[in-house]
Amino acid sequence: MRLVVDLNKCQGYAQCAFLAPDVFALHGDESLIYNPRADDDQRERVARAVAACPVQAITADAVDRAAGVREASDDR
């Protein structure tokens, strides 16, 4: 799944790094680096990180589709 972090909003609370350490990591004291394409087995953890971020800085692929049916793909 694809994801992006609005690093203007990010304040380094590191909730995401606790909840999905394979996707998010702190680099230095407060700068966040992340993998914008998380493996599918990380879906649940990423969803939790999205929900837990105190400043709501993480956007992931829309999750309101039936999970696992298909990666969101635009009509192209």
Place this chain on the structure above:
Amino acid sequence: MTADYVEWLRREGRIVIVGASLAGRRAAETLRAEGFAGELTLIGDEPYEPYDRPPLSKSVLLGMASPHHTELPHRREIDAKWRLGVAATGLDLTAKRVRLADGDEVEYDRLLIATGVRARPWPKEEEARLDGVCLLRTRDDAADLYRRLKAGPRRVFVIGAGFAGSEVASACREMGLPVTVAERAGAPLVGALGGVVGAVAADLQTENGVDLRTHVTVTALEGDPAGRVRAVHLSDESVVEADVVVVSLGSLRNTEWLDGSGLGAGPRGIACDAGCRAFDFRGIVTDDVFVAGDVARSPHALFGYQFLSLEHWGNAVAQAETAAHNMICHGVDRRPHLWMPAFWSSMFGVNIKSVGVPPMGEEIMITQGSLAERRFVGVYGYQGRIVAAVSFDNTRWLEFYQAQIERGAPFPVEFTTMDRRPENRQPLPAGFPDPSLPTHGPTVTLSGYSPADQQLVFHPARH
């Protein structure tokens, strides 16, 4: 009548977005989210679906992400026609048509231009073609540079110590690669943050083992007989051997395709009103052509109504959403784009963030922490008012300063805080270079109405 047109447009109009990157994708999502049911076309010159660029110089070079997989998440289906891998080459404002490189033409009822910027190439074409001379802007650039760095070059040479160049240097050091950085100004980041903060960035580089050369320009890139870059010649007559050269000289706005269209477009971008409607070359606002992202320049009430062109991720998002909203609603429901400029960078493990417009500042005060600790907040003042703040590993303070900027709080800063040092009570000159002598190019350009603008003369470096 106008109301009827908007209703018709929302139902079955044709909207074309030129530029399939962050701003284009977010605008398309916003159009659909707000009920646009007509035909939507996205045109992009790269063959890829919209991807995110900030990771290319950070997570990708640090090996945490693949350069091929930074596509932006899909917040919703956008049911669009995609024309990828084909550039827009012209615009006919009267016939409302976009011309494409493959000869095709696409008609629109409303157009959004989000063509962004591209990396400024090394000006000597023959040298720029040498194997090992790289740019870092696109996904292909990042894949190429990452491959070259992984191969373990003897030395990497970075031309230009702006954010991108400094981030590359930082990644090289983490990979254990020797790296030299050359900067025309006296320190890294001076165009964006001024000399006081630039001095901290310089220390950061040298202490992390970067061979930083300031007050120099690169005069020539030397290749070997096989056409690979071998050495870099500098204006102080020194020569540095390197087999990867990263050209990081800021960016050029993608407006050439609009030449002759009658739109108010040029090297500084496309002028638009606060509602993202493009101006034509006569300064008259259009009502069917909108602009968003790096290529736009729009007036901002908080900064003297000067036109700001911002190469900021957050601006692309906010302006795209505002433009999309305004494209499909009635005049009274339109919103102004008055986003507070903000950006981030990270290098050598330090998180750098800013709000407001630092290059507008004449003076700076360190209001939290200290420069020596490289953990601080610097506040920029212009004519008695706070106009910007920058933080090094102190991001949680920025929200407070954003509010100060928004209410036009006085400068010098009066309050004393819990983390304020006695030596920081006096403002210092912020140390921005003379704008007529550009460095690597700041990511914020103030292009206002000041009569002094007309007297700026650009003197390119003599080679």
